[in-house]
Amino acid sequence: MSDLSTKDISYEVVHYHTELPFKILNIHKKDLYPNKDLSSVSDVLDHWHSELEIVYSYSGDGEYYTDGIAHKLQEDQFIIVNSQSIHKVISNRTTPYEKLPPTLTTVIQISDSFLRNFIPNFDELYFKPVFNPEEKRPSEIMKDLAQYADGKALNKYENMRLIGLVHELLYYICKDDLSLKDTEMPEKSRKNSDILRKIISYTEENYDGDINEMSVANAFGYSASYFSRFFRSNMGITYKEFLTRMRVKAAKDSLTGTHKSVLEIAMDCGFSDSRGLINMFNKYEGITPLQYRKKYAEVTPLAR
Structure with a gap:
């Protein structure tokens, strides 16, 4: 999972706590449900990173x-999200806000280079995505690690305790959940994932320009019809929707982080005019861009 307060699309650069080769995050319901109901729910869109990601729900x-x-x-x-696996999170849209726990998940992202020190054939192995341990200990470890989330300051020598807990957690996962990548992920699936990572990265680099499904298909040497089928079958949404949601996400960051006008933000994010941004913002966020700025600018101070 990505840092939800910043970019959550494409390749993610994970920043670690000082001297620790992993990052711990708590995902709180108040962050995903800013209206404290289901009218505006934040999803984490398709992205990838080199780190192993362990999610506890x-x-x-x-x-x-x-x-x-x-x-x-x-x-x-x-x-368990494998290194370089494309992943996304679709938030709950049925359970009432008040019935959800304050913390929805705890996430640990672990450096792949750190893992290679202890798992020599790391690149040949595949962690099965769903891990249901028979022992209680892995759950206890995650709840303990959750106390150190979001860059909490550590006491003297406490980093050694955290590294020990992460090692112990990895022990349980590795002994029960590892298999050869070739048996779990056929070559065709691996090739498709490689192509999708390139498409996501290309879109991240060019979403603010004049690109569309046909131009991206041409850039990768595919016909428009093949590209459309390939993307939808592997990502679950059309490329047009993926691109639009990426642009809306960029606009949200700009609305709360700059003093730019809606028209300027629309042009910066790849929309042809302000009306296009307003319409898509209403569709995905349920409010207008200016209403969003007014509501959240106090939470995220404007840049000066």
Whole structure:
């Protein structure tokens, strides 16, 4: 999972706590449900990173997609996202806000180079996406690690304790959940994932320009019809929707982080005019860009 307050599309650069080769995040319901209801729910769109991601769920709501396969979240369940796997999170849209736990998931992103020190054939192995341990200990470890989330300052020598906990957690996952990549992920699926990572990265680099499904298909040497089928079958949405949602996400960051006008933001984010941004913003956020700025500018101070 990505840092939800910044970009959550494409390749993600994970920033670690000082001297620790992993990052711990708590995903709170107040961050995903800013209106404290289901009228505006934040999803984490398709992205990838080199880190191994371990997700622990405190509720049975929402779906985690890894390499195009949906895994419904369950309470006390682990989702493992392999290094370079394309993944996204679709938030709960049925359970009332007040019935959701304050913290929805705890996420650990672990450096792939750190893992190679202890798993020599790391690149040949595949962690099964759903991990349901028989022992209680892995859940206890995750709840303990959750106390150190979001860059919390550490006491003297406390980093050694955290590294020990992460090692112990990896022990349980590796002994029960590792298999050869060739048996779990056929060559065709691996090739498709490689292509999709390139398409996502290309879109991230060019979404602010004049691109569309046909131009991206041409850039990768595909016919428009093949590209359309390929993208939708592997990503679950059309390329047009993917591109639009990326542009809306960029506009949200600009609305709360700059003093730019709606027209300027629309042009910066690849929309042809302000009306295009307003229409899509209403569709995905349920409010206008200016209403969004007014509501959240106090939470995210404007740049000066």
